Amino acid sequence: MTASPLPLxxxxxxxxxxxxxxxxxxxxGPVAPVELEPGVRAWLVMxxxxxxxxxxxxxxxxxDARDWRxxxxxxxxxxxxxxxxxxxxxxxxxxxxxxxxRLRRPLEDAVASIDxxRLRRTVEALCADLIAAFxxxxxxxxxxxxxxxxxxxxxxxxxxxxxxRSRELLxxxxxxxxxxxxxxxxxxxxxxLLRERIRSCRDDPSDDLTGVLLAHRDLHTDAExxxxxxxxxxxxxxxxxxxxxxxxxxxxxxxxxxxxxxxxRLGIDDAxxxxxxxxxxxxxxxxxxALRDTELGGRTVRRGDALILGLAAxxxxxxxxxxxxxxxxxxxxxxxxSAGPHACPARDPARIIARTAVATALHALRNLRLTIDPADVxxxxxxxxxxxxxxxxxxxxxxxEPAPPVPSRPxxxxxxxxxxxxxxxxxx
Ligand code: HEM
Numbered sequence: 001m002t003a004s005p006l007p008l009x010x011x012x013x014x015x016x017x018x019x020x021x022x023x024x025x026x027x028x029g030p031v032a033p034v035e036l037e038p039g040v041r042a043w044l045v046m047x048x049x050x051x052x053x054x055x056x057x058x059x060x061x062x063x064d065a066r067d068w069r070x071x072x073x074x075x076x077x078x079x080x081x082x083x084x085x086x087x088x089x090x091x092x093x094x095x096x097x098x099x100x101x102r103l104r105r106p107l108e109d110a111v112a113s114i115d116x117x118r119l120r121r122t123v124e125a126l127c128a129d130l131i132a133a134f135x136x137x138x139x140x141x142x143x144x145x146x147x148x149x150x151x152x153x154x155x156x157x158x159x160x161x162x163x164x165r166s167r168e169l170l171x172x173x174x175x176x177x178x179x180x181x182x183x184x185x186x187x188x189x190x191x192x193l194l195r196e197r198i199r200s201c202r203d204d205p206s207d208d209l210t211g212v213l214l215a216h217r218d219l220h221t222d223a224e225x226x227x228x229x230x231x232x233x234x235x236x237x238x239x240x241x242x243x244x245x246x247x248x249x250x251x252x253x254x255x256x257x258x259x260x261x262x263x264x265r266l267g268i269d270d271a272x273x274x275x276x277x278x279x280x281x282x283x284x285x286x287x288x289x290a291l292r293d294t295e296l297g298g299r300t301v302r303r304g305d306a307l308i309l310g311l312a313a314x315x316x317x318x319x320x321x322x323x324x325x326x327x328x329x330x331x332x333x334x335x336x337x338s339a340g341p342h343a344c345p346a347r348d349p350a351r352i353i354a355r356t357a358v359a360t361a362l363h364a365l366r367n368l369r370l371t372i373d374p375a376d377v378x379x380x381x382x383x384x385x386x387x388x389x390x391x392x393x394x395x396x397x398x399x400x401e402p403a404p405p406v407p408s409r410p411x412x413x414x415x416x417x418x419x420x421x422x423x424x425x426x427x428x
Pocket of ligand 1 (some may be wrong): 055092093104107231232233235236237239240243276280281282285286287336337338339341342343344345346347349350353
């Protein structure tokens with residue numbers, strides 16, 4: 001690797017990503033050295049074919065962070081700020097092969113059990129409540145007061161939490177992933193809420209996601225159920241917040257994009273697809289770890305190296321879209337959902353949440369405009385998502401019709417299970 005690689009966060013916090021990715025491509029080709037933290041290096045895999053190889057060859061590139069040399073030699077300590085995104089979790093995201101397939105099946109079954117019509121109505125009702133809370137002011141921050149709340153409140157409902165508990169879950173999640181002093185406390189509160197939900201679902205079985213996971217024959221302990229819910233909530237929350245916020249940001253700052261949506265030339269689904277291609281919700285995704293010395297994109301990769309999925313950088317792979325505009329209406333040939341055995345299993349519900357949130361805001365907030373200069377939209381200092389810090393807007397309101405109450409699910413029985421092991425970077 002070169003002497004001083006680019007910090008990965010430079011690809012998410014810059015005002016315009018195109019020159020940054022073009023420079024990386026020019027200097028390094030499809031696999032570029034980057035720095036995750038001072039002194040912690042990784043490869044950013046930006047080529048379409050190289051990303052397919054990385055995600056599709058688990059026998060060579062593992063998903064298990066305990067295979068990371070920087071963890072093994074202590075370069076990345078257990079309390080590293082990289083922990084929330086990169087540490088080993090005893091869940092679907094930590095394993096490959098049979099162990100992964102066993103933990104993934106329940107998630108796929110849980111996702112498949114979601115009633116899409118009910119989900120849309122739930123999201124509509126949540127969005128209407130959030131908008132009602134700020135509508136009277138004629139102004140809001142569409143990140144903090146809207147995009148950041150919709151996904152987890154929805155997931156809270158899907159796992160069977162009441163609105164007050166969903167709010168608590170949202171607060172705990174913010175603390176947990178805020179990397180502040182209350183991160184550990186956030187983690188404790190988050191897990192306590194999920195444990196309580198698992199207990200109550202055992203006493204009073206239900207057909208929500210918790211009920212489906214508790215009843216699933218492939219999950220053997222309460223710890224596995226808890227970790228499965230944790231993955232659904234954390235993976236779903238961040239990516240979907242980012243998808244909603246990116247779409248609203250483009251509506252507010254890119255007249256070409258906004259004009260096509262408002263003029264009806266671009267439907268909301270097409271607009272969401274364009275965002276997946278040009279500004280994917282997860283710009284960079286951790287990670288795979290080389291299980292032996294190998295070669296990727298002309299680079300020598302050493303056993304134990306970390307390789308980051310460059311899901312945004314891949315849009316700049318001229319080999320994959322030579323001579324055409326990368327995004328064309330109807331084209332879903334991006335890698336925003338990743339690929340291979342770990343690819344996102346929740347595309348359909350994620351789209352329903354994002355589509356409903358964006359459509360409801362655009363419908364309810366008339367004459368919506370940004371109240372800061374578009375050039376002043378700053379991004380959170382995360383190397384993983386390009387999330388606007390805030391989107392302050394003014395508008396006139398047409399309050400959405402109050403949504404009819406969403407029918408509750410019928411109760412059902414679930415079998416017994418057992419407690420949870422801790423999460424860590426190192427192998428137990
Ligand atoms: C309801 C919302 C969502 C849920 C419940 C959800 C759930 C999950 C889960 C459980 C995984 C782990 C799968 C595995 O390791 O086998 C995952 C991975 C992933 N999800 Fe999602 N997700 C949601 C929304 C999104 C969105 C909006 C995006 C971005 C477009 C996204 C992109 C990804 C990516 C890139 C991965 C990683 C795949 C990899 O490591 O190769 N997800 N998601």
